[in-house]
Amino acid sequence: MAATQLPAILVLADGTVAHGKAFGAIGTTTGEICFNTGMTGYQEVFTDPSYFGQILIMNSVHVGNYGVKDADIESDGVKIRGLIGRNLEETYSRKLANGSLEDYLKANNIVSIEGVDTRALVAHVRTKGAMNCIISSEITDVEELKKKLAETPDMDGLELASVVSTKQPYEMGDKNSPVRIAVMDYGVKQHILHCMVDRGAYVKVFPAKTALKEVNEFNPNGYFISNGPGDPSAMDYAITTVKEILKEDKPVFGICLGHQLLALANGIPTFKMHHGHRGLNHPVKNLVSGRSEITTQNHGFGVDPEAVKKADHIEITHVNLNDQSIEGIRVKGKPAFSVQYHPESTPGPHDSRYLFDEFIDMIKTS
Secondary structure, three states, rough: OOOOOOOEEEEOOOOOOEEEEEEEEEEEEEEEEEEOOOOOHHHHHHHHHHHEEEEEOOOOOOOOOOOEOOOOOOOOOOOOOEEOOOEOOOOOOOOOOOOOOHHHHHOOOOOOEEOOHEEEEEHHHHHOOOOOEEEEEOOOHHHHHEEEEEEEOOOOOOOOOOHHHOOOOEEEOOOOOEEEEEEEEOOOOOOHHHHHHOOOOEEEEOOOOOOOHHHHHHOOEEEEEEEOOOOHHHHHHHHHHHHHHHHHHOEEEEEEEEHOOOOOOOHOEEEEEEEEEEEEEEEEEOOOOOEEEEEEEEEEEEEEHHHHHHHOOEEEEEEEEEOOOOOOEEEEOOOEEEEEEEEOOOOOOOOHHHHHHHHHHHHHOO
């Protein structure tokens, strides 16, 4: 809690109103409300490009009590549109921290509200579903806030990947490596890249709308389709690129949005989930090995389960044990696979990092 605070207001699209105190930047922000159930790793969550366009409820009671650190990031800055917490802490205890959450949110111009009953709010979103919301620490008229909220576009049909993608290609790893991976950046997390580089790969990251002809000038022997924000069905350019990549018959690995794009490129539709999956403890079963994994997740769209089951050319490899949603697929007859969750798991358990090993081994043996 900051030393001096202005009042702040949260208004949801269904008319729900919550009053609290301002934290971070002073102003007004809108976006789709969502929640994360993780108790740690808040800085990695805030900087995940997949959260772009969303206002985040942190379900944990205390957020910010270990400060922020320059190394604990997944992109070049905070990507959430706003933050909702019960207790957002200015004071922190970690000696290695570079500063407070309050200063970090101010530096990134993130409008936040605290003093809200976040567990009741999460229960409300779980019941009513994802919807747009507005936070303001400068406007006190609820009716005016409702008018501004009505102007906010819905996430359904919104293309955001090209907004968060790199503007220029860049490279990571050993240039002499025999494993060369082209990364299609639709909002890639930095630790995904590290998980490939740490396994000896040389990666080149390309802007979202890069033509495959230009990508292939890098002479890759594998392709990675990244995570990212927004509605995958609105990304015609990316679906076309993935279709072209599949014709190369080289190893392909997709994560989260990349999983959805791989499905769309194979004629499998996606859909807007009721409230999505976001947290560090989602159970997933690997149908190939029979083992279960505790996974990190962040997605508001999913792959149509009935369409996958009817597709003769697609194998379901992973399912969510909470709701049986599709968490992994493989294209039959091609070295292409994907998962809905985040095996790099920053933050979260490392149960699923074997998938990077499988991808690297697939490249080496292809």
